[in-house]
Amino acid sequence: MVHYKNRYLNYVRRKPLALLAPITLLFVIYLFFFSSSGLTSSKQKYQYNKKSKGWFYKNRDSIILKNLPKNHISHYDLNKLSASKDALNKREEVLILTPMSKFLPEYWDNLNKLTYDHSLISLGFIFSRTTEGDDALKELENAMKKSKRDKKLNFKKITLLRQDSNSLQSQLEKDRHAFKVQKERRSMMALARNSLVFSTISPSTSWILWLDADIVETPPTLIQDLTAHNKPVLSANVYQRYIDSETKQPAIRPYDFNNWVESEQGLKIAASLPDDEIVVEGYAEMATYRPLMAHFYDANGDKNAQMALDGVGGGAVMVNADVHRDGAMFPSFPFYHLIETEGFAKMAKRLGYEVFGLPNYLVYHHNE
Numbered sequence: 001m002v003h004y005k006n007r008y009l010n011y012v013r014r015k016p017l018a019l020l021a022p023i024t025l026l027f028v029i030y031l032f033f034f035s036s037s038g039l040t041s042s043k044q045k046y047q048y049n050k051k052s053k054g055w056f057y058k059n060r061d062s063i064i065l066k067n068l069p070k071n072h073i074s075h076y077d078l079n080k081l082s083a084s085k086d087a088l089n090k091r092e093e094v095l096i097l098t099p100m101s102k103f104l105p106e107y108w109d110n111l112n113k114l115t116y117d118h119s120l121i122s123l124g125f126i127f128s129r130t131t132e133g134d135d136a137l138k139e140l141e142n143a144m145k146k147s148k149r150d151k152k153l154n155f156k157k158i159t160l161l162r163q164d165s166n167s168l169q170s171q172l173e174k175d176r177h178a179f180k181v182q183k184e185r186r187s188m189m190a191l192a193r194n195s196l197v198f199s200t201i202s203p204s205t206s207w208i209l210w211l212d213a214d215i216v217e218t219p220p221t222l223i224q225d226l227t228a229h230n231k232p233v234l235s236a237n238v239y240q241r242y243i244d245s246e247t248k249q250p251a252i253r254p255y256d257f258n259n260w261v262e263s264e265q266g267l268k269i270a271a272s273l274p275d276d277e278i279v280v281e282g283y284a285e286m287a288t289y290r291p292l293m294a295h296f297y298d299a300n301g302d303k304n305a306q307m308a309l310d311g312v313g314g315g316a317v318m319v320n321a322d323v324h325r326d327g328a329m330f331p332s333f334p335f336y337h338l339i340e341t342e343g344f345a346k347m348a349k350r351l352g353y354e355v356f357g358l359p360n361y362l363v364y365h366h367n368e
Contacts, residue, residue: 092206106216226318238315254294257282258313
């Protein structure tokens with residue numbers, strides 16, 4: 001038998017488990033307290049709560065093999081996916097998408113008042129990479145937590161994304177609607193919209209409702225009303241409530257001028273522009289004389305009256321999900337001298353889809 005001069009070595013040699021036990025204990029303590037995240041001295045602007053906090057917590061972020069389909073391959077037959085005028089009765093799923101740079105409680109309240117089955121609705125948001133975007137993200141999360149506490153959060157799925165491309169710094173109404181920033185601003189918006197739709201659309205999505213974060217009032221039956229027309233692309237008419245300065249009484253006025261029918265003057269202007277320039281609607285600097293759906297509102301007219309369009313805004317637009325699946329997106333570049341939502345309408349029509357609007361069906365934009 002070999003004997004070491006050091007009595008501790010002889011003890012370990014005779015009883016190796018006596019050393020193994022404390023080492024194992026130290027290893028377990030390390031995993032329990034330090035494995036979930038490293039120590040850092042710098043505080044991030046925004047940090048998501050992690051679901052998994054260590055070795056012994058249930059790690060819901062990781063892939064659990066038992067929850068995967070057999071052979072880890074999923075098969076979807078989109079030929080069986082319906083998008084019909086009877087969407088609710090046929091249990092068709094709707095994806096509501098909203099780019100958001102600021103949070104309005106009225107928007108969230110209105111969203112929760114929609115009478116379409118919330119278990120069939122998924123929500124997707126993308127936030128601008130600005131201080132205002134950070135604030136909007138936190139405010140929306142707080143609103144969601146409150147709805148959850150009140151047991152009123154019943155949507156199928158909610159996805160929150162951060163924009164990885166640049167955003168217009170000032171989100172004031174007068175700044176973001178200034179004529180000189182339209183090409184840059186709408187190019188940024190197009191990138192955000194594309195990221196949002198192609199990150200959130202699922203094989204079960206039948207309809208996609210683009211709903212601006214500034215839309216604070218719609219009919220509760222908005223989804224049923226728009227899908228009932230069963231059109232590939234259908235836009236509501238965006239108006240705004242205000243107090244008339246002369247009568248001091250509540251009134252309404254048109255807001256979104258991006259729902260239009262092409263005109264000869266618009267085509268002439270487009271033909272005269274360099275390839276990398278766009279036609280911008282609703283500005284005196286570029287008078288196209290296009291018929292604007294905003295001006296066709298008839299308070300006594302049929303709210304289901306349809307109007308064929310060549311351009312759409314993004315206020316409240318219902319899109320058959322197959323239009324996006326077929327490749328229609330929001331060009332961040334001049335596409336036939338159009339960009340973003342108007343470019344999307346042009347692209348959808350080039351793919352053979354029809355675009356319509358409802359001049360007498362109003363939704364309301366926030367009045368800053």
